Amino acid sequence: MTKLVLAPISRVPGQVQIELEIEGGKVVRSKVAGTMARGLEATLKGHDPRDAQLLTQRICGICPVAHGIAAAQALEKAFGAAIPENARVMRNLLLGANFLLTNIYHFYQIALPDYVHSLPLAPFTPGPAITPTLPVQANAALVQHFLLSLEMSRTVQEMLAVFGGKMPHPSAVVPGGVTENADAQKVTAFRSRLREVADFIKNVYLPDVHTLAWYNPQAFAYGAGAGNLLSLGAYPLKDGLRGQPEFYFKSGRYTNGQPGEVDPDKIKEEFRYAWYEGDSFQSEKPGAYSWVKAPRYEGTAYEVGALARMVIHGHSGVKALGDKAFSAMGRHIARAEESLLLAGALDEWLNQLEPGKPVAVNLNPTPLAQGTGITEAPQGALLHRLEVKNAVIHNYQVIAPATWNASPRDDSGKPGPLEQALVGTPVPDTTNPLEVYRVIRSFDLCLACAAH
Amino acid sequence: MKPISRRKFLELCAASAATLGLSQTLLPELAEALNGVLQKKPTVLWIQGAACSGCSMSLLNSVHPDLKALLTEIINLRHHPQLGGVSGQSALEHLRQAAEQARGKFLLIVEGAVPTAAGGNYCTVGVDAQGQAITFQTLVKDLAAKASLVMAVGTCAAYGGAAAAKPNLTGCKGLNALVDAEKLINVPGCPPHPDWIVGTLAHLVMYGRPEVDDFGRPKMFYGGVVHDNCPRRQYFDNSTFALTFGEPGCLLEVGCKGPMTFADCSLRQWNGGTNWCIRSGSPCISCTHPEFPAGSLPLYGRMERISFAGIKVTADTVGKLAGTATALGIGAHLAGNIIKGRVGILKKGVQRGGDTVDKTGAGPN
Amino acid sequence: MAQVFMHPLPVRVIHWSNMLSISLLTWSGAYIHSPVSLKALGSMDDARFLHFVFMYIVTWGVIYRLLYALLTGDHKDWFFRPKDIRDLPGLLKYYLFLSEHHPHYEKYNPGQKMLYTVWPVLLIIQALTGFILYLPGQLGWLAHILGGVALLRKIHYMITWVFVCTAAVHIYLVLLSGWKVLRSMVTGYIDEETLHELQDE
Numbered sequence A: 001m002t003k004l005v006l007a008p009i010s011r012v013p014g015q016v017q018i019e020l021e022i023e024g025g026k027v028v029r030s031k032v033a034g035t036m037a038r039g040l041e042a043t044l045k046g047h048d049p050r051d052a053q054l055l056t057q058r059i060c061g062i063c064p065v066a067h068g069i070a071a072a073q074a075l076e077k078a079f080g081a082a083i084p085e086n087a088r089v090m091r092n093l094l095l096g097a098n099f100l101l102t103n104i105y106h107f108y109q110i111a112l113p114d115y116v117h118s119l120p121l122a123p124f125t126p127g128p129a130i131t132p133t134l135p136v137q138a139n140a141a142l143v144q145h146f147l148l149s150l151e152m153s154r155t156v157q158e159m160l161a162v163f164g165g166k167m168p169h170p171s172a173v174v175p176g177g178v179t180e181n182a183d184a185q186k187v188t189a190f191r192s193r194l195r196e197v198a199d200f201i202k203n204v205y206l207p208d209v210h211t212l213a214w215y216n217p218q219a220f221a222y223g224a225g226a227g228n229l230l231s232l233g234a235y236p237l238k239d240g241l242r243g244q245p246e247f248y249f250k251s252g253r254y255t256n257g258q259p260g261e262v263d264p265d266k267i268k269e270e271f272r273y274a275w276y277e278g279d280s281f282q283s284e285k286p287g288a289y290s291w292v293k294a295p296r297y298e299g300t301a302y303e304v305g306a307l308a309r310m311v312i313h314g315h316s317g318v319k320a321l322g323d324k325a326f327s328a329m330g331r332h333i334a335r336a337e338e339s340l341l342l343a344g345a346l347d348e349w350l351n352q353l354e355p356g357k358p359v360a361v362n363l364n365p366t367p368l369a370q371g372t373g374i375t376e377a378p379q380g381a382l383l384h385r386l387e388v389k390n391a392v393i394h395n396y397q398v399i400a401p402a403t404w405n406a407s408p409r410d411d412s413g414k415p416g417p418l419e420q421a422l423v424g425t426p427v428p429d430t431t432n433p434l435e436v437y438r439v440i441r442s443f444d445l446c447l448a449c450a451a452h
Numbered sequence B: 001m002k003p004i005s006r007r008k009f010l011e012l013c014a015a016s017a018a019t020l021g022l023s024q025t026l027l028p029e030l031a032e033a034l035n036g037v038l039q040k041k042p043t044v045l046w047i048q049g050a051a052c053s054g055c056s057m058s059l060l061n062s063v064h065p066d067l068k069a070l071l072t073e074i075i076n077l078r079h080h081p082q083l084g085g086v087s088g089q090s091a092l093e094h095l096r097q098a099a100e101q102a103r104g105k106f107l108l109i110v111e112g113a114v115p116t117a118a119g120g121n122y123c124t125v126g127v128d129a130q131g132q133a134i135t136f137q138t139l140v141k142d143l144a145a146k147a148s149l150v151m152a153v154g155t156c157a158a159y160g161g162a163a164a165a166k167p168n169l170t171g172c173k174g175l176n177a178l179v180d181a182e183k184l185i186n187v188p189g190c191p192p193h194p195d196w197i198v199g200t201l202a203h204l205v206m207y208g209r210p211e212v213d214d215f216g217r218p219k220m221f222y223g224g225v226v227h228d229n230c231p232r233r234q235y236f237d238n239s240t241f242a243l244t245f246g247e248p249g250c251l252l253e254v255g256c257k258g259p260m261t262f263a264d265c266s267l268r269q270w271n272g273g274t275n276w277c278i279r280s281g282s283p284c285i286s287c288t289h290p291e292f293p294a295g296s297l298p299l300y301g302r303m304e305r306i307s308f309a310g311i312k313v314t315a316d317t318v319g320k321l322a323g324t325a326t327a328l329g330i331g332a333h334l335a336g337n338i339i340k341g342r343v344g345i346l347k348k349g350v351q352r353g354g355d356t357v358d359k360t361g362a363g364p365n
Numbered sequence C: 001m002a003q004v005f006m007h008p009l010p011v012r013v014i015h016w017s018n019m020l021s022i023s024l025l026t027w028s029g030a031y032i033h034s035p036v037s038l039k040a041l042g043s044m045d046d047a048r049f050l051h052f053v054f055m056y057i058v059t060w061g062v063i064y065r066l067l068y069a070l071l072t073g074d075h076k077d078w079f080f081r082p083k084d085i086r087d088l089p090g091l092l093k094y095y096l097f098l099s100e101h102h103p104h105y106e107k108y109n110p111g112q113k114m115l116y117t118v119w120p121v122l123l124i125i126q127a128l129t130g131f132i133l134y135l136p137g138q139l140g141w142l143a144h145i146l147g148g149v150a151l152l153r154k155i156h157y158m159i160t161w162v163f164v165c166t167a168a169v170h171i172y173l174v175l176l177s178g179w180k181v182l183r184s185m186v187t188g189y190i191d192e193e194t195l196h197e198l199q200d201e
Helices: A040-044 A049-057 A064-079 A085-114 A136-164 A184-215 A306-313 A316-320 A328-350 A401-405 A417-422 A434-442 A447-451 B006-019 B027-038 B054-059 B067-074 B089-101 B136-146 B155-159 B194-207 B233-237 B315-340 C009-033 C044-072 C082-095 C110-134 C140-145 C149-177 C179-187 C192-200
Strands: A002-006 A016-023 A026-034 A229-231 A234-238 A246-249 A252-255 A258-260 A267-270 A294-297 A369-377 A380-389 A392-399 B043-048 B076-079 B107-111 B124-127 B133-135 B149-153 B184-187 B306-308 B311-313 C003-005 C189-191
Touching: A016 A434, A016 B124, A026 A417, A026 A447, A040 A049, A040 A392, A049 A064, A049 A380, A049 A392, A064 A085, A064 A369, A064 A380, A085 A136, A085 A184, A085 A234, A085 A328, A085 A434, A136 A184, A136 B067, A184 A328, A229 A306, A229 A380, A246 A306, A252 A306, A267 A392, A306 A316, A306 A328, A306 A380, A316 A328, A328 A434, A380 A401, A392 A401, A401 A417, A401 A447, A417 A434, B043 B089, B043 B136, B054 B194, B067 B194, B076 B089, B089 B124, B089 B136, B107 B136, B107 B155, B124 B136, B133 B136, B149 B155, B149 B194, B155 B184, B184 B194, B233 C044, B306 B315, B311 B315, B315 C149, C003 C192, C009 C044, C009 C149, C009 C179, C044 C110, C082 C110, C110 C149, C140 C149, C149 C179, C179 C189, C179 C192, C189 C192
Parallel strands: B043 B076, B043 B107, B107 B149, B149 B184
Antiparallel strands: A002 A016, A016 A026, A229 A252, A234 A246, A252 A258, A267 A294, A369 A380, A380 A392, B124 B133, B306 B311, C003 C189
16 A cells, blocks of 8 residues: 655645555545635624625635625625625626636646646646647647636636626625626626637637547546535526525535435534634644535535536536546536536626616614525535624634535545545556546635635 | 747747647757746746735736736746646655755745744645645745745735734734845735736846835835825715715725725726726725735724724714713713802802912913 | 913913814814714815814924923923822812812812823824824834724724813813803913912812
8 A cells, every 4th residue: 555645736726735545556545635724714703794795705816706795695694685686697797707717717727737738838847747648739729728718817807807896806796786887888898808708618618628538538437526416506597585596506416316405504514634623723633634624414525516516507518428427527527518608698697787777785784693695606615604793793604615625524534525536546656646636626626715 | 058039939939839749859959948048037936825826816917918928028937836837745846946946046926924823834835755744934934045035925925914814813924024124025915916916027127126115015016095096086075975885986985995005006907907996886995005904994984893891882982972971971060060059040159359479380471 | 359370372372272273173083084974064175174284283282382381391280290199089079069178279170180181192192193194105114013004093083082072071161160261261360369269169
């Protein structure tokens, strides 16, 4: 048996350390550890509840919109505010733009260098030692698209800033709605960039993923995990304050092949193997190995992310993959398909904006309240829980997507989704466990979110 | 290997992108050529600690030059954990080698705060050959000692920022607490504008260290106040205030911190001039300020509550209570005086007489 | 009737200058603090202009008053010293109607001394915090050392309330003593009879 400790893992936001036990050329046991914590939840305590929206964005510079929206929702639920239609639509546009940004960024900047020879330019080189599987021309095209994707990242962030004020950490989502007004110029400025990005997704990103998949069929054979999926739902199609919201990406679970409902109250964070005691840090805790807690739904670990969303949404392309979807490559396909779906949806939602109509209502904070904000970040299910006492934040809890995916073992000792997915991954060369990296990066991990 | 021209280099780059696979054999030659060009560019090593990656994402938004041009024409970015190649121990080894090769000459860019509590264990960036965790604190100290200059990108790296907000369980510090001021340049912002990062880099490459203010920020970007050049400034002067988001008017009453914020956002605008906070109707949160976020709270109000025996009350409440108590006290005292006959209709008279006496004790005036 | 000379001209001029400045600063300051609920001034521009003009006048007022005290030694009359503490209970008893006997004091009673000692201290703090807020670029470093701009704003605001409350008490007690006392701050003189009445009531 060989033991491997992999750290740092480059091209993964935040700090992560992976410990592997390898037997017979395969991973038999794995530990995923988040090695950075900031304790941001504690910094919210005692402040004006409305501050949560901008402060929790600081958890992540890659998916700040999702945190902002989740916090705003938690506040609106707590204080009983119904946001105007324009605000609902604009938030969907902002979140959608954040999805496109992250999905494109993730594929080209994070995942691709594990499959192709990258640019012979620092800091991209030295890159991972790979045996090229792609024909020369295909490899060259992908590298060119890698450069193009950098421009796309900028274009999508500009698109987001049209209604979001700026990106990263957009300012325009506020408790009670949004701050930016809709007008024809902004709609056009957004649409013009959206079309450019949609073209890229349709003609470059999605074909690239399929090219990569075609030449790397073995990447469908590992990284499956337990196959339990969860999505909290995102993109409300009508305001859900009174009654259940209706989501474009539905909420739901997929447990051992069986679909099911989600009740957010049944999500609990366990921390037997995390450096916590309740909400406080315990850096000397014996047996613990990660700053990430272990969220579980009725005791079960669920994978979250684009794959979960697409399976629960019932996306035909992802469904057609069957069990192959649950793999290192399957996740990339799900992400690309989702991007295409969203690009189309955003174009439609843009028509729902009504210039001249209000974009925000004033929140009437009460001294005692609690609320839950639920949405999907690009990386997966996102939950914010807020408790207000004495007109200030008494308690705040964030369960981020990577908290699920990169979670350590739970109270019953069951491993987290990535830990499960790593088991069985072939490691032909322990000095270069490329397949392991491919599995890790098939999850859109953000360790800054995970431990926050 | 003779150095190649920029034009030749770009041609090579384009060619390599188009025919990369074909030229597996050409690759070493190209790499060497690149080295020739890039050796003239300053080596830059970028490391991330208690960060959210927002600063790196912001760098992608640089328009002129874009990231590609930045990397090929201005700097030789030898290490960036999020853009960069290898993982595992070889990543740290590569970082160490790069630092040794350019010892005393390279620029270290730090993104994210430095956790110092619990021996720095709140952020470890890898393991050494013995399997011991290497803390970010150690890495920063090690590399900062070898660097010619350290650039703190983002408010977290510069002053602690969001990561060091109270109660700061992880003991996060900004580089202003860890690196000598002469060796440090701060480019704060949450995130910083890409122009601030690239512009500071360009200044370093072309003219050396830029002039900085009391907080180590380049004056060319942080010299003016947001409020002074705010497009909504006339609203402020005329007292037209927005009370609900989305309304026209100065955003002071919804919490704008523009008057205390040193940055050129109002002139530069964000995301290639697409928009920026105040233009989009959102208050400035003073994200470039050394006291961000604590100094900017409440983000949507003007003054934070005061803690009073465990209860948080607004300063206005305290003031009004004090005022009311004073008024009541005076009223009650006046009533007492009247009843007791010290003043008013029941007043008792006292008769006395005497000469003029100087009571000033300061001589005649 | 015999007249007692109480207040030399510089003291009177500075007194009324300070009174005017502090009133206008409080007024304009309140407007700057809450321009929407207080419509007491035309615009933020006017309020800031007023605030900045009288900021300078009151600063000079404080400087001149302290210089005057230093040159003439008149602070011996009004500076609160530890020995004044033992005089306090008698005064308090009188004010709280526990005693009808007003103890005899020198020029000012210990309550007055306390007020006249606290005011210049508070004015110096106001000037310091005020100038830091006025010159965030030049004095940003000082703000940072002293705990941050947000804290200094809070201090500046709360001290204003202390002025509002103590000035109210001051005016009330002056009026309670009668208009002759008020007149003495204009003419400088008070008739001896009133003075003794006040001191030994």
